[in-house]
Amino acid sequence: MLSTDVETDLTALKQGNYSLDPKHTSVLFKVSHLNVSEFVGRFNQASAELDYVPEDPAASRIRASVNMQSLDVNNPDFAETLKSCDWLCADTYPQALFVSDGRAERDGNTLIFRGTLQFRGVTQSAQLDVRINGATTNRLTGDYIIGFAANLSFKRSAFDMGRFVPAVGDDIDIEIHAEFIRN
Template identity: 25%
Template sequence: MNWLIDSVHTHVGFSVKHMMVTTVRGQFKSYRGDVRLDPKDFTRSTFAGEIDVASIETGNADRDAHLRTNDFFDVQNHPKITFKSTSIEAKGDSEYVVHGDLQIRGVTQPVALEVEYLGTSKNPYGKTVAGVSVRGTINRKDFGVSFNALLETGGVAVGEKVKLELDVEAVLDEEAVTATNGAATATA
């Protein structure tokens, strides 16, 4: 079944260590995805997504502008981050590992993301919604995001490990369901 990402109730975020003593959190405000969710057998689901890197927001305009430069994401040459699932394995009742290909700055690497499937429900408007919580960690240097500055104490200004944090609500695409059911009826 096709599902549409509800951007009002979805968060696409990340966090990274700064100066070895604190954590900077950020998010991307513009993204889209292709969610084909099988609520009866989550391992048969597929996910693909695309993030507009220029939409990065960390709460500091100067830092956001720097992150868009060639030092980090190089938005001019690599405006999108993409992900496409390749397989899903069950870990528990509602816990899964989604394997897929993540591309940042034109570099594609396999990743494994921890996913909690939160189930489905009807929203106040009568629409069927589903939720997933996604967590994972990547090394930014694996994707060519290697800018850093050494500190006098021997550490680095920006950590290499980046935690990915996505909370996604998707709405069942009723039109696609109706069209599919109509096509099935017409050919039956």
Template identity: 35%
Template sequence: MRNLRYVLLAGLLGTALSAQADPVSYKLDPGHTMVLFSWSHFGFSHPVADIGITDGTLVFDEKNPSKASVEVTMPLSNLDTHVPALDKHLKEPDFFNADKYPTITFKSTGVKPLGGKKYKVMGDLTVHGVTKPVVLDATLNNVGPHPMTGQQAIGFNATGMIKRSDFGLGAYVPKVSDEIQINITTEGSVPKAGQQ
């Protein structure tokens, strides 16, 4: 009877430990992450810019995705419109004012599973020193061992829309659209031992 108690206790401990181990922390890969935003330019074109990330962490539990979280930092030094003069202009005080506000950050506040691989990700976006709530529509692309490295990996796409005037970036509205469309693709992996 005592042996049975030990077996049951060991089983309960194992279950508890495995339940605690379910959330997995991924480091997002700047080399496989694009944060694209686009706008209407006087109704004639829809330019696209990429800002990317320098640092990002995603915590994801496949069994309980509502407890997922994500936090990223996007440096304006990486801003790339493919037009150097526009890159320079967007960093000036009438737009991002990159000298004073060198980064954009996003920190999730909640995740709502929608079924399948679809999620609503709510979070706080800080741009130009202003923090506003935003909602992203996210799709889980893949999760599992990466075929190149063997490390546990994850990949998402996400879309959203913001009004730049909400962040004090209203120059040329409405001729240049207030609405900014955001498209994100990212992947990350569990860091190897000794990596941060």
């Protein structure tokens, strides 16, 4: 049987350095389109490191990056348009980067990391909310993993990408559903 015991108490998780498992990672973005729908896309390549401190989860640190060239909107021609400098400018700025600074806040099983988001050559303050779903040992691989869901929101105009506001919304919502593997 492949069922596993899942630990959800943040102070009981194993201390250490964790890396994002690319096989179990989804990075989605949502933006309003013409105030009638949400356009949803994804990025297929991301990386992240978490330094986890169980005796004081708020002392943990996180660093995450997304490869802008890995944009996937289920339409290759439109993806190329979005990678242009009218939008992501992916050739010039190939990655978006979030780095936490200082202590996180803890709200139940959510760690609220404040830090900086570097995107399109602009650096702004940002907040990454990481809800820890739990941790377990993957019985197939033997790896100790932490599952999580994270959210980050920003205004695209703050990153010199305000073209077509308000027809294309200014607010961007990022969702990350993934697992960290303990190194």
